[in-house]
Amino acid sequence: MNRLDYVVLVATILAIPLYGLWRTRGRETLGHYIKGDESIRWATIGLSVLATQAGPITFLSMPGQAYESGIGFVQNYFGQPFALITVCAVFVPIFQRLKVYTAYEYLGQRFDQKTRLLGAFLFLIQRGLAAGITLYAPAIILSALLGWRLNLTIWFAGGLVVAYTAFGGTKIVSITQRYQILIIFVGMALAFIIAVHRLPAGLSFGRALSVAGGMGKLQAIDFSLDPDRRYTFWSGIFGGFFLALSYFGADQSQVQRYLAGGSLTASRFGLLFNAVVKVPMQFLILLLGAMVFLFYQFEKPPIYFNRPAYDRAIALGHGAELNELQAEFDDVFARKRDLLNSSGVNSAFNRAKTSREGGSRQEILQLDARARELRDQVRTILERAGASPKSKDSDYVFITFILQHLPHGVVGLLIAVILCATMSATSATLNALGSTSAVDFYRPLIRPNAPDHHYVVATELLTIAWGVVAIGVASYASLVENLIEAGNILGSIFYGSILGLFLVAFFLRSVRGSAVFFAALLAQSLVLILFWTLNISYLWYNLIGCVAVLVFSLALQRTIFAKSSPA
Amino acid sequence: MKGTNPQSEPNGDSAPLFGSWPKAYCVALGIFAFEIVLFYAFTAIFS
Incomplete structure (x- = not known):
């Protein structure tokens, strides 16, 4: 990286938060701080939802994934459109009608306070740790290849995110995510164009695709029913649906994005935008990886990218x-x-x-x-x-291509893309962690009747506190053997139980608070025991946790808690 | 859609541009199905 790269990098990552701070200046009510105001339109919500999910791993690891295994990974996202439509039809109208700040508030209204606190608690544990990994994953790769100090990279990126997220709340998260994802689109498009342009002169784009396909990198769809195949159409539709429903329906970092602005129409259009855009976006990112693979068939790659x-x-x-x-x-x-x-x-x-x-x-x-x-x-x-190393070698493929083969200026922009993705995903998470801590714990348990401004300050301080936790986790994340897997494992362990709480709330009307509360505790314990004793794919824990909550809650309601059933 | 007031859509069943939300969902699923067809054609041609 030269001076031009650093100018582009610093200007890009600072300009967006500064613009966001200018747009969100002035004091706000708790409602505005947590849900934004009516100026947040459906397009901003859609881009914000997209940016929250597309963290740095998406842009660092996905091209490397295609480099190694081809573009079949895109099938993992095939369940998302169905999940997003389910969230639009079932979850969003309820959240909007009850005007809740957090998804877990709804659990309190449907069941009781302890169930609300349990749902919020499970979310806080999972997301608090995951936020640290989101900061650490790109920092370890960038610091290794660019010679930056690891802790300084974590503290700089983390500190910047904490500062603007705490100051501006949901509105600044939505505004900055809109521009961060646009920068990401521009950067990835440039990388794609340059990768194709750098192929040998006699190789047209169509012929390049034929060569990449001939080398097994372009099988986007596989209808095989073979369970040993890692990515198939069917596992993507069913497994992907379940995972996406947990993520979009029960994870406050996403719920807060689509409840921003407070309009049911805007929330639904924002989610439907993702239902049609997300899969092609992942396809193009993977196709970029296939082009990088092809590029390295003519330009000698390192034997080991890390x-x-x-x-x-x-x-x-x-x-x-x-x-x-x-x-x-x-x-x-x-x-x-x-x-x-x-x-x-x-x-x-x-x-x-x-x-x-x-x-x-x-x-x-x-x-x-x-x-x-x-x-x-x-x-x-x-x-x-x-x-x-702490991550797979394929995680270093795309960043090596960027640093060694892209022109100066574009290198700075692509590093900014990775940091923008880090900041956008982390800001959404911190915003949700601060809001959940304030609304679900601080307000009902510690200061129930304080003025509105008091809760705004409390949410700001709690957001900063969670930022410190995330930076702390990132600073010690080197203890985790495979950090990128760790994020997915964490989600899979906790998402199932949280989704189970919501599915019981929506569809098992006879189940009351105590039954579902103890069912979720039992289900979470079961998942943790299985995680430590079995050696199965972690994605199964989503399903096990959710089904266990449904089954246990029905069983408990009909036995131990039968007397609390409505007449 | 800017600043749509939720009170103007009490049943949540009126989708701008599409008439109703079920129709909007069908359009989204239709686009997704078209994407799948394109991916399938892409796989068949190049793989």
Whole structure:
């Protein structure tokens, strides 16, 4: 990065919060602080919902995911449109009609105070920890590759977010997210255009797609029913629906986004915007990763993208082994590139007409598989050397491409994209954590009848407190073995029980507060026990937690709490 | 849609542009179905 990059970076990440602060100047009521005002339109809500979900991991890891495994990951999002429509039809009208500040307030009105506090408590634990990981994940990657001090990166990004979020509340979160996501779109579009432009001159975009597809990177849809396949249309529709329903229906960091402005119409249009835009956006991000993969078929990639970890292994005395693998990797790359550069093979990836063309294609695929084996061997050596990185090597693919192959200025913009994504996701989370702490805990339990302004100040202070917690978690997140997985695991452990509370509230009208409260406690305990004893995919805990709350609450209501049923 | 007052939509069943919310949901699902068809065609052509 040179001076131009730093100017673009600093100007971008500071200008948006400063504009937001200017737009939200002046004192506000608690309602305005938590829900914004009527100037927040459906488009802002839609972009805000989009930005809240699209954290830094989306932009750092997704292209690397496509680089490694192709674009099939897009199927994970296929359940979202159905979930968003369910939230529009069922959740939003209830939240808007009751004019609640938080989703958990509704649990208090439907059941009782203890159930409301339980829902809010589970959310606070999960999101408080996840906010720290959202700050830490990009910081560890950027600091490793750019030589920035890790804690300084965390404190700078975290401090900036805490300051403007605490000051401006929901309105500033919505305004800044709108511009941050626009910067993200521009940056990713530029990266896409440059990646395609940097492909060899004779390779048209259509032919490039054929080559990437021929190398197994462009299978967007897989209707297979094989349970061993990681991403399929069916797992995306069913698993994705469930996960998205938990996230959009019961996570205050999203609920607060679409309740902003207070209009049912604006909330619904904002969510429907996401129902049609989210999947194509993920597709394009993954396609960018496939283009980066193709770029690295003609430009030699590093054998291991996480260069600092690789260098640590060399320093620890594994240089000879790594050099041997590097030499073979260089040879494999050169042979593969020569085959790809031959015009016959380009046509072979379109339609192999001759056995020679088909044979070349097979040879390319074999060389590609060998290159992957060599990378796996490097990772094994790194782990043996104790230089094991905290995230997958694929997380470093896109950032390496940015730093090594994009022009100055664009590099600064793309780093700003990653920090914008960090700030937008973190600000929404802190805003929700502060609001939930104030509305669901502080106001009813500590100061029930204070003036409105008192609660605004309390929410600001609680937002700052959660910011300090998030920065603290980020500072110690290096203790987590795989930090990116950790965020998803955390969500899966707690989301199921929280969603279960809401589904009981909406659909099991006979169940009362005590039954659902103890059912949720039992379900959460069950999930934690299973998490520590079983070795199953963490996504299952969403389903287990939710179904357990539904079943336990019905059982408890009909047995122990039968007397509290309505006559 | 700017500043829509929730009191003007007491039943929540009137969607600007679409007439009703169920119609709006159907349009969104229709667009999503079209996206799936495009992805399928993309996969069939290039994969």
